[in-house]
Amino acid sequence: MIPRYSRPEMVAIWSPETRFRIWYEIEAHACDAQAALGVIPKENAEAVWKARDVEFDVARIDEIEAVTKHDVIAFLTHLAEHVGSDEARFVHQGMTSSDVLDTTLNVQLVRAADILIADLDKVLAALKKRAYEHKDTVRIGRSHGIHAEPTTMGLTFARFYAEMDRNRNRLEKARYEVATGAISGAVGTFANIDPAVEEHVCEKMGLRPEPISTQVIPRDRHAMFFATLGVIASSMENIAIEIRHMQRTEVLEAEEFFSPGQKGSSAMPHKRNPVLTENLTGLARLVRMAVVPAMENVALWHERDISHSSVERAIGPDATITLDFALNRLAGVIEKLVIYPDNMLANMNRFKGLVMSQRVLLALTQAGVSREDSYRLVQRNAMKVWEQGADFKTELLGDPEVTAALSPAEIEEKFDLGYHTKHVDTIFARVFGA
Secondary structure, eight states: OOGGGOOHHHHHHTSHHHHHHHHHHHHHHHHHHHHHTTSSOHHHHHHHGGGTTOOOOHHHHHHHHHHHOOHHHHHHHHHHHHHOTTTTTTTTTTOOHHHHHHHHHHHHHHHHHHHHHHHHHHHHHHHHHHHHHTTTOEEEEEETTEEEEEEEHHHHHHHHHHHHHHHHHHHHHHHHHHOEEOOOOGGGSOTTSOHHHHHHHHHHHTOEEOSSOSSSOOTHHHHHHHHHHHHHHHHHHHHHHHHHHHTSTTTOSEEOOOOTTOOSOSSOTTOOOOHHHHHHHHHHHHHHTTHHHHHHTTOOSTTOOOHHHHHHHHHHHHHHHHHHHHHHHHHHHHHHOEEOHHHHHHHHTTTTTGGGHHHHHHHHHHTTOOHHHHHHHHHHHHHHHHHHOOOHHHHHHTOHHHHTTSOHHHHHHTTOGGGGGTTHHHHHHHHHOO
């Protein structure tokens, strides 16, 4: 991913230096296990650790790979340059390249997941804070983009909190599912390496042994991981879209923080655009781009092919780096979001009480009017508000068919705003706990 949308900690996970360091640790731990089993001399296993503090030369490994056309062999050759050819002759004993590559990929994905979980915690904390801050800030709820009934800004934040909390749970499960390693040799039969080696390496690398692998770890695990990232990205876009709507000039119920010196347009000095949430919408698309290729990686030929390899070299870093950047940006947007309660109230009252239509409908049916007639009476008066700019309550009070069923006091009571917010505390308790 380009530096513009990258954060150093996540980028470091995918650097060649980190990758070669993980390769080295896998090989060294495998040698320890082999020595414990008596397969290789203990002194040879100990000699491999002479490279413990070595900074592996990426350029040198690339130089060797240019000849060998094989990245793992190039690394092993470079390792022998540090350890000594004789001392290193038992490195990679009974192993195949996928043992190193797949186990490393899963170590990287687990580390990436840990960062992303921490990112989600930032988003959750921001959403919870703003939810309680605006628990009782009334705004109009919309369905199909049209005014529906009153809700609160706090409920909007709480809804997004619950969604992101589910995503955190999903990511923890995806992290667990992908946290396996395989040191099982060619086609996964352990013919040339004892399963105890796999168990030792996985323990040292923070993984679980893959119960059954071929020459590769099954890719349904990775499909699940990247699908989870895609869902998180979609939830992120869900929040971004709501903020973008609220920032529209004719709505202006909230807007992204506009910092001193910030410019909104090269041509129009008055502009304050929702650039961060538009950016988040785009970044969500990039993360979701990884999902279908990860799904297609599940179907591999027989015990091994490398059609998945080129895909994962791209989507592993790109999806995790992009989502890491985006979640941190989202947390910042939520923390600094400027909210306009007066505009929310003005928008809700723009159609002069129209949003209370369902309460009147229900009251008429409870007063003995058929549902069909109740709907007709309410809609008849509601259309005058839409088409003539009339006041809904005034029209109802002037409609003899309505007042025949409901007294003026009963009609007046149906316009009590508190009716729509009476269960906010109950919903908050469900979302955030008692």
